[in-house]
Amino acid sequence: xxxxxxxxxNPLQLRQLxxxxxxxxxxxxxxxxxxxxxxxxxxxDYADEFLRFCQLNPKPCPIIAMADQPGAYxxxxxxxxxxxxxxxxxxxxxxxxxxxxxVHDLISVWRDDLVTFMLGCSFSFEEALxxxxxxxxxxxxxxNVPMYRTNIACQRAGRFGGxxxxxxxxxxxxxxxxxxxxxxxxxxxxxxxxxxxxxxxxGITDIHQPDFGDAVSLGADELPVFWACGVxxxxxxxxxxxxxxxxxxxxxxxxxxxLNSRLSIL
Amino acid sequence: xxxxxxxxxNPLQLRQLxxxxxxxxxxxxxxxxxxxxxxxxxxxDYADEFLRFCQLNPKPCPIIAMADQPGAYxxxxxxxxxxxxxxxxxxxxxxxxxxxxxVHDLISVWRDDLVTFMLGCSFSFEEALxxxxxxxxxxxxxxNVPMYRTNIACQRAGRFGGxxxxxxxxxxxxxxxxxxxxxxxxxxxxxxxxxxxxxxxxGITDIHQPDFGDAVSLGADELPVFWACGVxxxxxxxxxxxxxxxxxxxxxxxxxxxLNSRLSIL
Numbered sequence: 001x002x003x004x005x006x007x008x009x010n011p012l013q014l015r016q017l018x019x020x021x022x023x024x025x026x027x028x029x030x031x032x033x034x035x036x037x038x039x040x041x042x043x044x045d046y047a048d049e050f051l052r053f054c055q056l057n058p059k060p061c062p063i064i065a066m067a068d069q070p071g072a073y074x075x076x077x078x079x080x081x082x083x084x085x086x087x088x089x090x091x092x093x094x095x096x097x098x099x100x101x102x103v104h105d106l107i108s109v110w111r112d113d114l115v116t117f118m119l120g121c122s123f124s125f126e127e128a129l130x131x132x133x134x135x136x137x138x139x140x141x142x143x144n145v146p147m148y149r150t151n152i153a154c155q156r157a158g159r160f161g162g163x164x165x166x167x168x169x170x171x172x173x174x175x176x177x178x179x180x181x182x183x184x185x186x187x188x189x190x191x192x193x194x195x196x197x198x199x200x201x202x203g204i205t206d207i208h209q210p211d212f213g214d215a216v217s218l219g220a221d222e223l224p225v226f227w228a229c230g231v232x233x234x235x236x237x238x239x240x241x242x243x244x245x246x247x248x249x250x251x252x253x254x255x256x257x258x259l260n261s262r263l264s265i266l
Numbered sequence: 267x268x269x270x271x272x273x274x275x276n277p278l279q280l281r282q283l284x285x286x287x288x289x290x291x292x293x294x295x296x297x298x299x300x301x302x303x304x305x306x307x308x309x310x311d312y313a314d315e316f317l318r319f320c321q322l323n324p325k326p327c328p329i330i331a332m333a334d335q336p337g338a339y340x341x342x343x344x345x346x347x348x349x350x351x352x353x354x355x356x357x358x359x360x361x362x363x364x365x366x367x368x369v370h371d372l373i374s375v376w377r378d379d380l381v382t383f384m385l386g387c388s389f390s391f392e393e394a395l396x397x398x399x400x401x402x403x404x405x406x407x408x409x410n411v412p413m414y415r416t417n418i419a420c421q422r423a424g425r426f427g428g429x430x431x432x433x434x435x436x437x438x439x440x441x442x443x444x445x446x447x448x449x450x451x452x453x454x455x456x457x458x459x460x461x462x463x464x465x466x467x468x469g470i471t472d473i474h475q476p477d478f479g480d481a482v483s484l485g486a487d488e489l490p491v492f493w494a495c496g497v498x499x500x501x502x503x504x505x506x507x508x509x510x511x512x513x514x515x516x517x518x519x520x521x522x523x524x525l526n527s528r529l530s531i532l
Contacts, residue, residue: 173461180446195439197489
């Protein structure tokens with residue numbers, strides 16, 4: 001089945017296809033209109049601290065939902081028949097902060113102490129920007145969004161800390177103002193930008209050399225606009241070095257039954 | 267009576283004081299919390315075109331209220347016992363686009379064909395910015411806000427046209443983002459900024475040489491943030507050259523009984 005066919009699937013159909021091994025790649029552009037989530041799965045004795053880290057740093061770490069108890073892998077709060085062990089195309093496993101393997105299901109590695117966090121992702125606000133007629137550069141140039149380490153310190157919570165990572169989309173000033181208005185309505189998917197203009201003010205030395213993702217073109221008449229990024233909690237987890245943890249593989253998200261438009265607070 | 271005493275007056279008391287000749291200066295900072303309006307008073311055969319000009323250009327020309335018929339000088343829609351002929355500290359009279367006199371009441375010049383427009387003013391959103399803990403540079407430096415002619419063309423309506431005038435307040439990026447959020451809630455007092463960053467993109471050649479008002483300091487770590495300005499309709503009126511028209515004198519506004527907070531759309 002091609003990706004083109006997959007765009008016709010609703011979230012439940014897409015998850016079933018993923019569960020059955022029929023789609024193992026990127027979920028970008030699939031199930032348009034529905035919320036896709038970043039994933040962090042941690043042992044219970046790290047979960048309370050991570051929850052507090054998210055509460056203290058809601059812009060990079062907006063919680064859409066979390067499992068209601070350790071070990072729970074069925075997550076009806078985000079969709080019909082969601083099994084977090086099988087319904088994401090690819091997962092990354094880390095041990096003591098080191099990446100150890102990439103897997104397509106968690107059946108053999110699941111543990112009764114694992115707590116699942118589902119975090120908001122930029123796909124939701126990018127959809128809102130596109131729907132408003134704005135250009136999203138990484139989409140029009142068909143690359144991953146450029147992401148940068150900053151000098152903006154996150155609020156620490158126990159073993160979780162570190163600096164914020166931001167994503168960048170270039171825009172003309174009037175479009176940047178409109179993007180701020182639109183994204184302010186969506187606090188659970190990173191909300192309004194955290195910075196715009198001079199990258200050096202947030203510790204970025206070369207805008208053309210992102211730390212993650214790909215560079216995009218930046219016009220002389222454009223401002224770089226920076227949003228808090230979901231890579232922030234991933235780095236915080238690597239920093240905390242739990243003996244075991246799982247994240248989604250970049251771009252391979254949990255597709256939920258929640259509508260993007262219902263994330264809007266206004 | 268000193269200005270310090272006048273800050274204790276409610277809008278009705280302040281208008282009565284103005285009517286009786288007891289206050290002939292600036293209304294900035296008086297009756298805090300209440301909407302102050304820019305004023306445009308035009309002959310009836312210009313009023314329909316001016317109304318259309320405002321409708322087409324709501325950011326520089328946001329109508330708070332207008333008289334319900336030519337000649338009406340009592341304006342209960344904006345406050346108790348408002349008489350537009352006497353309740354503004356100072357007025358400017360123009361004939362055929364030329365300024366002819368400054369007066370403190372309109373009793374001797376009032377005509378049965380005059381239509382009064384009351385337009386939103388930056389005092390309202392500056393109050394909202396200050397209440398949010400943001401600095402408003404022209405207030406902290408105790409000068410008039412710097413204003414600039416731009417190359418942003420207004421939508422033309424009959425004899426009314428011209429380019430937009432903007433006011434500028436310098437802010438750090440994060441404060442600019444917050445200011446955009448706050449001002450987006452107040453479309454009837456110029457709303458969100460129209461530009462930020464590079465002044466040359468909107469035709470401003472020297473940010474340190476405003477066309478109206480006073481220069482303010484601009485830090486290397488700050489962006490100039492530009493709002494549509496109420497001087498725009500005044501220039502449009504001078505451009506249209508009606509045989510007779512009246513505006514408020516700069517800074518000497520109509521103080522209404524409307525609460526600034528009630529202008530918020532959210």
